[in-house]
Amino acid sequence: MGNGPLDGVRLIEMDAIGPVPLCGMILSGLGADIVRITRPSGGGAWDDLGEAVLLRGRTEVQLNLKSDEGRQAVLDLVSKADGLMEGARPGVMERLGLGPAECLAANPRIVYGRMTGWGQQGQLSQSAGHDLNYIAMTGALHGIGKKDEPPQVPLNIIGDYAGGTMFLALGIVSAIMAARSTGKGQVVDTAMVDGVANLLAMYHAWLATDNWVDEAGSNLLDGGAPYYRCYTCKCGGSVAVGSLEPQFYALLIEGLGLPADRFVQHDKSQWPEMEAEFTRIFASATRDEWEKRFAGTDACVSPVLSMCEAMEHPVNVERGVFIEHNGVKQATPAPRFSETGGSIRDGSTVSIETALKAWS
Numbered sequence: 001m002g003n004g005p006l007d008g009v010r011l012i013e014m015d016a017i018g019p020v021p022l023c024g025m026i027l028s029g030l031g032a033d034i035v036r037i038t039r040p041s042g043g044g045a046w047d048d049l050g051e052a053v054l055l056r057g058r059t060e061v062q063l064n065l066k067s068d069e070g071r072q073a074v075l076d077l078v079s080k081a082d083g084l085m086e087g088a089r090p091g092v093m094e095r096l097g098l099g100p101a102e103c104l105a106a107n108p109r110i111v112y113g114r115m116t117g118w119g120q121q122g123q124l125s126q127s128a129g130h131d132l133n134y135i136a137m138t139g140a141l142h143g144i145g146k147k148d149e150p151p152q153v154p155l156n157i158i159g160d161y162a163g164g165t166m167f168l169a170l171g172i173v174s175a176i177m178a179a180r181s182t183g184k185g186q187v188v189d190t191a192m193v194d195g196v197a198n199l200l201a202m203y204h205a206w207l208a209t210d211n212w213v214d215e216a217g218s219n220l221l222d223g224g225a226p227y228y229r230c231y232t233c234k235c236g237g238s239v240a241v242g243s244l245e246p247q248f249y250a251l252l253i254e255g256l257g258l259p260a261d262r263f264v265q266h267d268k269s270q271w272p273e274m275e276a277e278f279t280r281i282f283a284s285a286t287r288d289e290w291e292k293r294f295a296g297t298d299a300c301v302s303p304v305l306s307m308c309e310a311m312e313h314p315v316n317v318e319r320g321v322f323i324e325h326n327g328v329k330q331a332t333p334a335p336r337f338s339e340t341g342g343s344i345r346d347g348s349t350v351s352i353e354t355a356l357k358a359w360s
Contacts, residue, residue, distance in 0.1 A: 003031045003340065003343075004029065004030040004031020004032070004333075004337075004340055004341065004342040004343065005030055005031060005337055005340040005342070006027060006030045006031040006032040006173070007031040007032075007340065008031075008033075009027075009031070009032040009033065009082050009083070009176065010032070010033050010034075010035075010080060010081045010082050010083075010359060011024070011027060011032050011033070011034045011035075011081060011082060011083045011084065011085065011172070012034070012035050012036075012037065012074070012077050012078065012081050012083070012084040012085070013034050013035070013036040013037070013058060013084075013085050014036075014037050014084065014085065014086035014087070014088070014093075015036060015037060015038045015039070016086065016087030016088065016115070017087065018087060018115070018130075018131075018156075018160045018164060019087065019115050019160050019161060019164030019165040019168055019190075019192070020085055020086070020087035020115050020165075020168070021054040021055060022054060022160075022161055022165040023085060023113075023115075023164075023165045023168045023169050023172075024036065024054075024055075024058055024085070025053070025054050025055070025056060025057065026165065026169055026333075026334075027169060027172070027173075028056065028057035028058055028345065029056075029057060029333030029334075029342040029343065029344060030333065030342045031340070031342055031343075033059075033358075033359075034057070034058040034059065035058065035059045035060075035061055035077060035081075035355050035359075036055070036058040036059065036060050036061070036347075037061055037062075037063055037065070037074060038060055038061070038062050038063075039062065039063075039064070039065075040062040040063065040064050052326060052327075052328040052330075053328060053330045055347055056325070056330075056344055056345065056346070056347055057344060057345040057346070057347055058347045059347065059348055059349075059350055059355055059358070060347060060348065060349040060350070061073075061349075061350060061351070061352050061355050062349070063352060065096050065098065066096070071096065071097050071098060073352045073356075074098055075098070075102065075103070075106045076352075076356055077352075077355065077356065077359065078103045078106045078107050078110055079106045079107045080107075080356070080359040080360070081107065081110060081359070082109070082110070082111060082176050082179070083110065083111035083112070083113060083172050083175070083176055084103060084110060084111070084112055084113065085113035085114075085115065085168065085172060086112075086113070086114060086115065087114075087115040087116070089116070089125075089126060090116060090119075090120045090121070090125050090126065091126075100112045100114075100187045104185055107185065108183070108184060108185055109179045109183060109184065109185045110179075110185040111172055111175040111176050111179060111185050111186065111188060112185065112186070112187045112188065113168055113171060113172045113175075113188045113190065114187060114188060114189050114190060115164060115168050115190050115192075116190070116191050116192070117129040117130075117133065117134050117159075117164075117191065117192045117193065118134075118191060118192075118193060119189065119191040119193065119194070120189055120191075130156070130159075130160075131156035131157075131158065131159035131160040131192070132153060132156070132159070133159075134159040134163065134192040134193050134196060135154075135158050135159045135163075135196055136151075137193060138163075138193050138196040138197050138200065139197075139200060139203075140158055140159075140196050140199070140200060141154075142214075142216060143203070143216050143219075143222045144216070144222070145216050145217065145223075146216065146217045146223065147215060147216055147217035147218055147224070148217075149216075149217075151216065158196060158199070159192045159195075159196055160192065162195065162196070162199055163192045163193070163194070163195030163196035163197075163198075163199060164190065164192040164195055166195070167190050167194070167195040167198070168188070168190040171188035171190055172188055174188075175188050206219075220244070224271070225244075225271065226241075226271055226274040226275040226278050227241055227242075227243040227244065227249050227252060227265065227274075227278075228241065228242055228243070228244055229241060229275075230304060231278060231279055231282035231283070232279075232282065232283060233282055233283065233285060233286050233287040233289075233290060234283055234284060234285050234286050234289075235286035235287055235288070237286065237287030237288075237303065237304065238287065238303075238304040239282060239287055239290050239291070239301055239302065239303055239304060240301070240302045240303075240304050241278070241300065241301050242300040242301075242302075243299055243300045243301070244300070246265060247298065248298050248299055248300050249265050251294075251297050251298055251299035252299045252300070252301065254299075255293055255294050255297065255299050255301070256278065256281045256282075257281070258277070258281075262277075263277075287303050287304070288303070290303070291303045310322075311329050320332055323344065325344045326346070330344075332344075
């Protein structure tokens with residue numbers, strides 16, 4: 001692997017939780033040189049939780065940001081950096097004297113990436129929240145679960161990471177590109193509610209054209225359709241069925257041993273009976289047996305793997321989806337590039353003098 005497409009990009013990461021450390025991990029894997037600022041007490045917000053994975057590939061500098069020396073040290077780094085990312089509540093960085101005004105004064109080309117749940121202004125801007133709250137308030141959580149039951153709690157991928165991390169990373173890289181052509185830095189105001197709302201674009205279009213019922217478990221992609229949901233197998237494991245297209249649905253019906261004309265795929269009046277029949281048939285064999293039966297077909301039937309199973313599955317091993325680094329199995333940097341591949345690098349803790357010298 002090479003140095004990555006972001007080789008030469010210098011970023012400052014203010015210690016935070018949620019989307020910010022994953023953003024740093026991803027950008028580091030793509031080659032960015034990142035200095036992460038933590039408290040002098042040792043360890044940061046993710047000290048014992050994610051250091052082996054989430055905090056990989058950065059240089060850590062411990063600073064007391066409440067001191068004049070600590071603040072000036074950050075501004076000295078800012079003067080040499082392309083961007084800064086922070087995830088504090090609105091107003092915290094300003095009170096520290098490290099807000100956008102101070103940083104843009106120190107470096108007019110700096111990209112100031114801000115990460116919040118609710119945004120920098122508004123009636124909820126000072127309120128605490130987590131992934132579950134943000135996806136609840138944007139309409140995403142409502143569609144996850146069964147009809148007439150409380151929504152299921154998904155992993156914190158939708159709000160924190162898809163709506164937060166990925167939009168922050170996109171914003172930072174986009175603004176750096178703009179700064180290199182215009183000479184002007186700017187603030188990237190990333191809010192998880194904005195990101196999740198954008199992720200719902202297709203569903204907004206369907207709502208507007210009466211192709212989506214605003215009720216959980218009633219639609220094509222929310223578990224309402226029997227040919228797009230999960231089923232329990234004889235062994236207690238599960239399979240995921242995603243046979244949306246007619247030709248894929250036909251292969252599903254064939255693999256289940258049903259007559260081709262047994263059901264009309266998109267006739268919702270038949271969905272309850274179709275679901276009951278699929279449930280009965282999938283319960284008659286094990287997960288592994290179903291995987292073998294549908295292997296090599298376009299029926300879109302996959303085993304539901306645990307995290308540990310996914311790391312060892314031959315398909316993922318062949319692709320190299322996971323890599324072992326310092327004794328910890330984790331994801332290979334993504335996406336992949338033909339000429340400037342990313343890599344996993346070790347982190348280190350250095351003095352502010354060393355960090356500044358490296359960026360001189």
